[in-house]
Amino acid sequence: MVTQTEKLNSLITDYFEKEQKLGAQLPEWMKELRQQGLSRFNELGIPTIKNEEWKYTNLSSLAERKFYIPEPQPFKELGELHEYLDPAEINVVFVNGDFHPKLSNLTDLPKGVSIVNLTTASAPGIQPFETHIREYQQKFSDPFAALNDAITHGGVLVKIDEKTVLKRLIHIVHVTCVPKENAILSPRTLIVLGKSAQAEVLETYMSCTPVGYFTNALTDIFLEENSVLRYTKAQNEGRQAYHIGTTRIFQKRDSLSENFSMTTGGMLTRNNLMIILENSGANTFLNGLYAVQGEQHVDNHTCVDHQAPNATSNQYYKGILNGNSHAVFNGKIFVKRIAQQTNSYQLNKNLLLGKGARVDTKPQLEIFADDVKCTHGATIGQLNEDELFYLETRGIHRELAVRMLCRGFVDDILNRISNPSVVAKLNKMLAPSFETFK
């Protein structure tokens, strides 16, 4: 047992002690999950840049740290969180990686909608999904999903029943408020949409203490036949935070997912977004925006796994890089031999504002079917001087001219989100970045 936890013990100082304390009362399926996660993480460890998947994102500073698992906190002060919480929406609040029902408003959920702690959810209701994920996970060597499994002691299950069309936004807010640095947080969310169900979810990450910590988030999503999910992730954590987030979306026949991923915060961010199109007629949109500055590093790894014919995926990521920031975009498109008539598009556009800013962008196509439409492209450029001059000759100060052009660049992608409340929240998070543009 001790040798098995070797890698975890060197990363997390109090793992063994916490494991005993937190693990004891958990349901059997979760204990099993933790065991599997533990041994998987011990096999894999923290990847280095020699690993092709991590070539441009160096985790050596993370690997050197010693993290601790924070105690569950009686957190009452919402502070600036209030600005983001709209009582008309369904708010699901996590504090320091743990689901916090008291801060959430789940009292009058519409019919067909349930939101509960994963530990209290009925095991038979969850197990098929967990088993499905585990089988899929075997194919990949994803140490951070395994790490989340190993540490998890709760999380949230969001379940939308068959044919339920939920109009209210579900806003899952992750707040980090830790007393001292080097906490490791492992929030976990499972979202299941039944046949022909529809919902919109926004997942926001933010922090109220400017210390270094590590969020290792995991969100798994199942979309049954004909269901529709709009899912936005907004990472606006403090500038000392490590954020590694994995989102996996399993889609059945004729389902649709419209995804948006925005990164403004964090010192080092890695967003893994995997979409698995399991049956024909499944469609997905992956849109994203990153606006980073200073020494920030943001890495978006998307992977669309076309397993069945007649499915489409459409990716469009844009980034503005100020200061010495560094962005990575890696878009993997995998088309199985039987996945004929796949349509897959990918575009990544980068605007470099800072002299020291840098982008590594690359598509990664693995196509085994022959009747496939697949296009990809990437651009890295600066603001257009002719456009700036034109605006300046109209009396517009250069700084404002720069912001107007950046606004246009950003709106082009934000306009793809149809919910004005989501757009407003994202714009609020973007505002401090805009102030640095000149």
Added chain:
Amino acid sequence: MLAIKNLHAEINGTPIIKGMNLTINPGEIHAIMGPNGSGKSTLAKIIAGHPDYQVTEGSIEYEVNFKKINLLELQPEERAREGIFLAFQYPVEIPGVNTSVFLRAAFNAICRHQGAEEMDPIEFDEYLKSKMKFLDMDEKCLNRPVNVDFSGGEKKRNEILQMAVLNPRLAVLDETDSGLDIDSLRVVADGVNRLKRKDNAILVITHYQRLLNYIVPDFVHILIDGKIVRSEGKELALKVEEKGYDWLAQ
């Protein structure tokens, strides 16, 4: 109002303007004609403050409210705020920037500088529509990105709309007539003439005499190879139309 003295300018080390003198007084309309490549647009951009051109010799003095300003020291936006306007030969398309938002930002920037009241979006909308009426412009343009998917004629009208909105003291119109059919030309020229006052001035740059039938200049200057080779009254434009530029080239 504007005094250009012995101006020499180059781009990337290539001299383009080679000793130019020009004086424009309030209330006057000046025309500059000249063959392609003679430096007309270069002059226009230098007046507006384009950063790519280096002035190597000479000066441009601009007089506003009895105050003389060394124009070459000002940033492009400062020149605009002092009342200088350039209608571009090739108006720039700006994807992502909404035309009415752009126009209001420009208008308010200049108002703020000149100590006039800024307008809120509703007031500005009224103001804008009143200016658009006599330019016979489609209001739909306002909700589109600046100049994007505008026809050639719409782009030129949009330049004059900006002139109407910003109400400059010195307007430089660079080939505003090119690409316009005769009806559009009349509308645009009529728009410019309405904006003419005793205390402002216009510098019309054109390749053809045609426009000068509608915007009648007080002086016509011929620019060849970066120098003004002749300055006369409006009849000079007709002579050029008839005989070309070769006889002036000596």
